[in-house]
Amino acid sequence: MENDAQGVDGNILVTTHLKKYYPIRRGFNPFGGGGRRFVKAVDDVSIAVPRGKTVAILGESGCGKTTLARAVTLLSPPTEGEIIFDGQNITNGRVNYKKIYREMQMVFQDPDSSLDPRLKVRQSVAEPCKGLLGRKEANINSMVISSLTAVGLTAEHADRIPSHLSGGQKQRVAIARAIAPQPKLVILDEPTSALDASVQAQILNLLIDLQKNFKLTYIIITHNISVAEYLSDLLVVMYAGNVVEYGPSAAIIAKPRHPYTITLISSAPIPNPWKRNLLNTEIKGEVPSAINPPSGCKFHPRCPYAEKICSEQVPELREITPGQFVSCHFAEKTG
Amino acid sequence: MEKTITNEKAEGDSSSEGLLSIKDLTIVYESKNQRLVALDHTTIEIEKNSLIAVVGESGCGKSTLALAIIGLLAIPPAKIDSGEIDYKSVNLVGLKEKERRQYRGTEIAMIFQEPLTSLNPVYKVGDQIAEAIVVREQRKGGQPVDSDIEVMQKTYRVNAPDFPSRLPRIRRGALAKLLREETLDALKRVRIADPEQVIDRYPFELSGGMRQRVMIAMALAQKPALLIADEPTTALDVTTQAQVLKLMKLLMNEVNTSILLITHDLAVASQVADRIVVMYAGDVVEDAGVYDMFTEPMHPYSKGLLSCIPSGSKEKTRLKPIPGSVPNLAIEQVGCKYASRCPNVMNICSTKRPRLIEAKPKHKVACFLYGE
Numbered sequence: 033m034e035n036d037a038q039g040v041d042g043n044i045l046v047t048t049h050l051k052k053y054y055p056i057r058r059g060f061n062p063f064g065g066g067g068r069r070f071v072k073a074v075d076d077v078s079i080a081v082p083r084g085k086t087v088a089i090l091g092e093s094g095c096g097k098t099t100l101a102r103a104v105t106l107l108s109p110p111t112e113g114e115i116i117f118d119g120q121n122i123t124n125g126r127v128n129y130k131k132i133y134r135e136m137q138m139v140f141q142d143p144d145s146s147l148d149p150r151l152k153v154r155q156s157v158a159e160p161c162k163g164l165l166g167r168k169e170a171n172i173n174s175m176v177i178s179s180l181t182a183v184g185l186t187a188e189h190a191d192r193i194p195s196h197l198s199g200g201q202k203q204r205v206a207i208a209r210a211i212a213p214q215p216k217l218v219i220l221d222e223p224t225s226a227l228d229a230s231v232q233a234q235i236l237n238l239l240i241d242l243q244k245n246f247k248l249t250y251i252i253i254t255h256n257i258s259v260a261e262y263l264s265d266l267l268v269v270m271y272a273g274n275v276v277e278y279g280p281s282a283a284i285i286a287k288p289r290h291p292y293t294i295t296l297i298s299s300a301p302i303p304n305p306w307k308r309n310l311l312n313t314e315i316k317g318e319v320p321s322a323i324n325p326p327s328g329c330k331f332h333p334r335c336p337y338a339e340k341i342c343s344e345q346v347p348e349l350r351e352i353t354p355g356q357f358v359s360c361h362f363a364e365k366t367g
Numbered sequence: 368m369e370k371t372i373t374n375e376k377a378e379g380d381s382s383s384e385g386l387l388s389i390k391d392l393t394i395v396y397e398s399k400n401q402r403l404v405a406l407d408h409t410t411i412e413i414e415k416n417s418l419i420a421v422v423g424e425s426g427c428g429k430s431t432l433a434l435a436i437i438g439l440l441a442i443p444p445a446k447i448d449s450g451e452i453d454y455k456s457v458n459l460v461g462l463k464e465k466e467r468r469q470y471r472g473t474e475i476a477m478i479f480q481e482p483l484t485s486l487n488p489v490y491k492v493g494d495q496i497a498e499a500i501v502v503r504e505q506r507k508g509g510q511p512v513d514s515d516i517e518v519m520q521k522t523y524r525v526n527a528p529d530f531p532s533r534l535p536r537i538r539r540g541a542l543a544k545l546l547r548e549e550t551l552d553a554l555k556r557v558r559i560a561d562p563e564q565v566i567d568r569y570p571f572e573l574s575g576g577m578r579q580r581v582m583i584a585m586a587l588a589q590k591p592a593l594l595i596a597d598e599p600t601t602a603l604d605v606t607t608q609a610q611v612l613k614l615m616k617l618l619m620n621e622v623n624t625s626i627l628l629i630t631h632d633l634a635v636a637s638q639v640a641d642r643i644v645v646m647y648a649g650d651v652v653e654d655a656g657v658y659d660m661f662t663e664p665m666h667p668y669s670k671g672l673l674s675c676i677p678s679g680s681k682e683k684t685r686l687k688p689i690p691g692s693v694p695n696l697a698i699e700q701v702g703c704k705y706a707s708r709c710p711n712v713m714n715i716c717s718t719k720r721p722r723l724i725e726a727k728p729k730h731k732v733a734c735f736l737y738g739e
Contacts, residue, residue, distance in 0.1 A: 092604035198692050199425075228424035228631065233675035233688035240685075255605065258634075262677035262686075282680060299609035301634035303676050305657045310609045310638040311616060318574050318607065 043116075044217055044249050045081040045104065050074060050113035052096075052103045056323065071322045073099040074110070075273035078349075081217070081266075086243065086250040088264030088281065090257065090296070094319055096273040097253045098141075101219050104251070105138050118216065134164045137210035141222040143202035147194045147209075153180070154190040157209045164213045179212040180205075182245070183238060200231035204238070211242060219251045224259060236262060257300040261285050269293045272320055272330040275349060279356030289358040289366055291335045329361070337362050386625055387413040387436070387475075387593055392450030392460075394431055397443060401697040405431040407649040408450070410723060413593065413625055418616065420628045420636035420657075422672070423646035426693055429629045432646075433597045436627070437477045438467045454593075472499065473506050476591035480598040482578035486570040492581045493566030496550045499588040553584040556621070557614060576607035583615065587622050594619075597629045612639050633672055637661060645669045648694055648704040651723055654731040665732040667709045703735070711736055 053070035074096040081087045089097045103110040106122065106129070115123045122132055137160070140146035147156055157176045177187050183204040194202055203223065210218050223239070224232040236259065242248060254260050260267060260281065267284045269277040269292065277290040288294045298313045317334040320326055326333050332342035341361050349359040360366065394406040405428045413419055421429045434440045436452055438459060452459040454474065459467065479485040487495055547566070554562035557580040570578055579599060586594055596615065600608035616639050619626050630636055636643050636657070643660045645653040645668065653666040664670045671689040678684070691708040694700060702717040703709070709716065715735050726737040 092606065200692065229633070229672055229675045230424060230689040231692070233677070233686040236677060237686055237688060257605070258677045262680060295606055299606045301605075301608075301612075301632065301638045303634040303637045303661070303673065303678075305637045305640075305661050308638050310635075311613050313609055313613075315606050315610055318576055319604070 042082050043080045044083045044118055045251075046079075046114075046116040047104065048078050048114045048116075050077045050100070050103060050115065051111045052099050052108065053111045069323060072273050072325070073322060074103060076113075077270075077273075077275050078113075079268055079275065079278065081249060081251060083216075084243075084247055084249055085265040086252060086263050087266045087268060088252045088254055088260035089268045089270060090254060090260045091270035092255060092296075092319055094272075094322065095270040096322075097255075097270055098221055100270070101138065101221050101251065101253050105136060105219055106132065107138075130164055133160070133215075134213050135215050136217045136219070137213065137215040138219045139203075139206050139210045139221065139223055142226050143199070143206045144194070144226075146206055147202060149194055152191055152193055153185075153197070153205050156194075156205060157190075157212050160209060160213045175212055176208075179208045182211065182242060183208045184234075198231075199227055200234060203227060203231075203235055207235075207238070207242070211246060211248070214246070215248070217249045217251070219253070221253045222255070223252065225254070225256065232259075239263065257285075257297060258302075269296065272325055273322060274330060274359065275357075276331065276360070277356070277358050278349065279353075283353065283356050289352050289356065289363045290331075290360050291337050291366055292331045294366060295334075329359075337366060384414045385412060386415045386455070388451075388453045389413075389432075389436070390451045390453065392432075392435065392452065393448040394428075394435055394440070395446050395448050397446055403696045404649050404699075405445070405696065406435070409646075409649075409651055411644055411651060411654070413627060415592075416619070416623060416625055417641045418619060418626045418628060418639055419642045419644060420630055420640035421644045421646060422630055422633055422636050424631060424693065426648070426696070427646040428649040429646055430597055433477065433595045433627065433629050436593075437471060437475050437595055438462075438464075439471075439477075469506060472586075472591065473503055473589045474591055475593045475595065476586035476589055477595040477597065478579070478582045478586050478599050481602050482575065482582045483570060485582060486578060488570055491567055491569055492573070493547070493550050493554075496553050496566075496581065496585045496588055497546050499585045500546060500549050500553070503589045549588075553588045554581075556587065556618065557581070557584040559584075574607075575603050576610060579603060579607075579611050580614065583611075583618070587618060587624070590622060591624055593625045593627065595627045595629070598631070599628070600635065601631070608635070615639070634676060645672070648696060648700075650704060650733060651731075652705065652733050654723065656729055659727075659730050663730075665726060665730065665737060666705075666734050667711050667736075668705050671708075671710075703733075 052074040053072050056069045056071060077100060089100060091097045102108045104115060106127065110123060114121055117132065118135060154176055157179060158172050161172045161175050176190065180187065180190060185201065185204055185208065189197065189201065197205065224235050227235060243250060252260065252263055264281045267279065267281040268275055269290065271292045277284060277288065277293045284293060285297065288297050295315055298309055299315060301310050320330060328343040328345055329347050332338040335342065347359045347361045349357045350363065352358045352363045389409055389411045392406055392409045396403040396405055409432065421432065423429050447460055450460065454470065459470065486492065550566060551562050554565055559565050559577065559580055573581065600611050603611060612635065615626060628636065628640060640657050642656050644651055645666065647668050653669045660669065664673055674687045675689065677686055689708055694704055694707065702719055703721050706712050706716040713735060721733045721735050723731050723733040724738065726732045
């Protein structure tokens with residue numbers, strides 16, 4: 033399994049033209065209706081996740097970021113496109129799920145619903161080890177304890193049930209469960225959005241420490257720009273199922289090029305009463321419907337730079353500055 | 368209003384600007400086997416025409432505070448142990464429910480976190496806003512009028528038989544026109560594009576941001592003097608959040624109302640508030656103007672909260688989280704509730720509770736580091 037010939041390749045995960053469409057069931061239509069319609073939740077997403085780095089997927093609700101995570105983990109297999117994970121194509125042919133999930137784990141948004149309320153912490157964390165690795169009892173026990181210790185819990189917590197833990201502790205358990213089978217890639221779906229500010233800071237620090245200690249690669253799904261900026265090396269900004277901007281986080285935050293990224297960053301509240309950016313931004317409209325998205329560039333009805341071409345032609349993702357890709361016809365003008 | 372128990376304290380320095388003052392309010396939740404102190408001798412002043420943000424983590428008592436002010440606490444299990452809520456020199460705590468109702472909506476209005484659960488799913492939004500307008504007219508002039516029919520007769524001079532008493536059917540005849548106009552104005556005020564369409568929609572047909580605007584329109588249709596907003600943008604996306612907050616700030620000046628914004632997000636508070644009140648485990652720990660709070664936070668908890676906000680990237684700075692977690696409110700605490708997590712803890716902290724004192728002009732803090 034540890035074929036280092038392929039392992040040295042820079043990217044642990046590559047998606048090409050990944051699509052996830054959900055069909056809509058329609059009612060009786062006497063005129064035929066013109067074929068099936070789809071919700072294009074993820075529409076043609078190509079991203080690369082470098083080994084040992086953190087990629088943040090940033091976007092508002094309904095932009096397809098969670099669907100992307102679920103497609104990448106094969107929890108809801110993609111409609112079209114390829115996923116290369118650790119040098120292997122996991123989207124065609126027979127898939128060895130056990131092998132994939134040994135190396136790719138996910139932490140879900142709300143620990144209250146992702147942890148079994150009746151299982152003790154010990155049992156929850158042991159579950160993936162048993163199922164994926166098939167180790168002996170004694171061995172599993174030590175794995176559970178070591179992964180609980182890694183997330184800052186003690187053996188004393190192992191015999192509690194989730195309802196006897198605080199929100200932050202529950203999220204730690206969820207993280208412990210994900211890292212227990214020693215994966216290479218961990219996908220975190222809004223890991224801190226259910227937590228209070230002081231606990232969020234604890235979890236963010238924990239994630240950074242775990243990444244260093246276990247050489248993990250992270251994909252972090254978030255709507256929180258300051259969390260994305262803080263944790264990530266690379267940033268993927270999504271809008272209505274498309275990637276609109278992609279590149280090094282620092283570069284994008286410092287100089288966003290896509291009009292949507294500009295809007296998003298300027299509407300994030302910053303803790304500074306002297307810089308009331310929130311009250312000075314002009315934003316019009318709302319996120320479009322995923323069933324009937326606008327033609328051309330999906331952002332054009334809300335875009336201050338929109339011209340005729342924007343409603344006619346879908347902009348390609350182009351490299352504007354080294355490493356920074358933007359899908360906008362006027363990416364050069366916006367900066 | 369004359370009948371109500373007034374607790375007038377002619378204090379020399381209480382300027383005319385005051386609108387609502389909460390004094391020494393203690394609220395506990397009691398059950399058979401435990402007693403939770405949700406608000407512990409809380410004192411907050413709300414001035415006219417200002418936006419005050421109450422910031423704190425979950426369980427700090429900020430929602431209990433909001434419910435107590437508007438009088439929607441479930442009593443029991445909640446119990447008001449001590450204190451006053453003085454609104455225009457009337458103590459709301461002593462009022463009977465019937466008298467209390469005269470204040471709710473028309474004097475003090477509230478919007479909630481999740482607009483979909485606070486709007487009625489089976490009525491069109493226009494009718495729900497119209498209801499608020501009807502109630503306002505009903506209460507105008509001080510004398511409560513009982514039925515919708517009388518209101519309509521008085522305000523819009525319509526004969527009773529013409530007017531269907533059920534609100535969803537109001538949109539008929541002459542009255543309908545007037546009420547509809549006013550409802551449209553309410554929608555226009557919250558900058559809803561094509562209000563003629565929206566007025567006839569059901570809540571589920573609107574987006575989250577639109578729903579919250581409808582809630583704001585409904586609350587402001589009654590022209591309240593105080594609007595309580597309990598986490599109004601927590602369920603919304605950042606771009607929508609920015610729109611809604613901006614709108615609230617604009618309307619505050621247009622409608623001449625004060626806003627009590629309850630939020631867990633210091634960044635949001637810093638963007639819109641005039642004053643910030645930081646709460647911790649049922650206590651107000653700091654109360655200061657927004658600029659003072661950010662130039663010189665005094666309470667160790669406020670400092671801790673500020674250093675928890677991620678900014679920049681992980682390479683540059685490591686976050687300094689507050690160690691430990693919030694104390695169990697069911698266990699009686701003798702000293703300062705923050706003592707177990709505080710980096711500056713002293714001997715006195717575990718034996719005595721610090722009082723909220725004015726450490727600097729207009730900057731109150733409850734901490735022994737600053738005297739007493």
